[in-house]
Amino acid sequence: MTPGSPLLLAASSALTMGQGVRLAYLLAAVLFILGLKQLSSPKSARKGNWTAAVGMVIAIAASLPGLSLSSTKILVILAAVAIGVVVGWFAARKVAMTAIPQMVAAFNGVGGGAAAVVSVSEYLHTAALAPGVVQSFSTVFSVVVGSVSFAGSVIAFMKLQELMRGTPITYPGQRVVNGGILLAIVAGAAYLIGIHTSIPVLIGALVLAVVLGFGFVLPIGGADMPVVISMLNAFTGLAVAASGFVLGNTGLIVGGTLVGASGTLLTMMMSDAMGRSLGNVLFAAVGKVVAGAGGDAESSEGKNYRSGSAEDIGVLLAYSNKVIIVPGYGLAVAQAQHAARELATVLEKRGVEVAYAIHPVAGRMPGHMNVLLAEADVPYDQLKEMDAINDEFRSTDVVLVVGANDVVNPAARESKSSPIYGMPILNADQARNIIFLKRSMRPGFAGIDNALMYDPKTTMLFGDAKDSLTKLVAAVKAA
Amino acid sequence: MSNTLIEYITTFVLAAFVGFEVISKVPTILHTPLMSGSNAIHGVILVGALAIAARANGPLEITLGFLAVVLATINVIGGFVVTDRMLEMFKARPSSPAGKDGQQ
Structure with a gap:
């Protein structure tokens, strides 16, 4: 790792990855795009999912040679991958068809969590080098948005799994509280982006983002959860893209951004299908039993x-x-x-x-x-x-x-x-x-x-x- | 601003446009599978998780790396497998048994 400014750092790591890796990421990106395209049509949808999966395998395989691994690290990583494969496979395979919406929420949540953890870890690793503006912004963005997505997905999961009440949970001043938390996060972010390197402030922002993720989904009714999950899916995509800026990895930038953009559009299409605006879905607490139709x-x-x-x-x-x-x-x-x-x-x-x-x-x-x-x-x-x-x-x-x-x-x-x-x-x-x-x-x-x-x-x-x-x-x- | 950063921003902006354009006009029956499939794609964070795990120093960073790899792997595997499971249901059956209210 060459010491220097983070941008230099990003540049040098991108170069050492080699041009072959970059081309492999390009190929993966093409496969992601084709996969999304095929997923949009009933005839090719199943093939599209596998097209995207092949892109994923290529992206991951291409990144492996660039890792310098000690044998201990290899064991740690293999153990982690093994756990992830077993949990992911069984969760996806064994869950009842009726429970699929909450599984999508769960898989989205772990992705958001992973993006936040990656950026936090990178910040710890490079804190001594005083990250620059872009680096700090990307880090804070992916940590905050990834954490909101994680926490929001947890609530969405619990509502759909009926581990908690599906109806909107509201209290007086809820929006003021959520708004206050958001302001505090923005203030913390501004502090960090203004070239103050502070691990405690970053962790504080993470914690507040988790609280915000919980608080923001609580007042949304169970029937609106799909739209929320779709939106959080787009959030995770953007968090992953921001992690890509942090790590200087175009594979993450492309993959994350594709999901962020297509997920945003899909979210709007879903609220359209319900004849509602996204704002109404997110903030109207529709489904509170007191709000009876017709008075x-x-x-x-x-x-x-x-x-x-x-x-x-x-x-x-x-x-x-x-x-x-x-x-x-x-x-x-x-x-x-x-x-x-x-x-x-x-x-x-x-x-x-x-x-x-x-x-x-x-x-x-x-x-x-x-x-x-x-x-x-x-x-x-x-x-x-x-x-x-x-x-x-x-x-x-x-x-x-x-x-x-x-x-x-x-x-x-x-x-x-x-x-x-x-x-x-x-x-x-x-x-x-x-x-x-x-x-x-x-x-x-x-x-x-x-x-x-x-x-x-x-x-x-x-x-x-x-x-x-x-x-x-x-x-x-x-x- | 470095050239690298400009390159990243270019990539980001173009990818955003492609993401918007690529999924126009999706029938509602495919909303869930599409969401789930794109959900799997952001599992590409696994690439980042592997990178930070590989060069982690000290127990804290190793723990975070381990955690990130576990979470990201669940995202990738679970995402693609559950999407396939949904779409498996849509596979064209050999046309339904003769005379069954067909052809509409």
């Missing part, structure tokens, strides 16, 4: 609903011409996708036309429901996206809403005061009969009351989604 006068208290038996509903289904199933997260939680497919099969045997209407944000992540139903071998051509099926509800005899709620809530269309106003919904209310399979009358994940459940055309079938569907299968067979 308190219309709260669920004292309103009438009708509940029916599986036998009656089975008969209704068996003698329909057309049935649309609207699956939601409740179906996923109850692992009822196989039972739903079975019901569809017995109905089709009787000549009933069956389709699944997939809302863009059904489940807990866009595309989540398609994954689950595909797992249950539901034929791909029965899965209809919202725009493709919304006009068909009018001619549908029965809509079976299985563990979904907000995606069929007419308040999104009609009630300006509703927190979900403007979100595109499935036109389930236009069908002749609506059946809700739900555990209770409790509001859904977003905590918003649904007038459709009190509609005269609606029948409630209470119970676990899987049990109810199994009973319906039996009832249809008996009909």
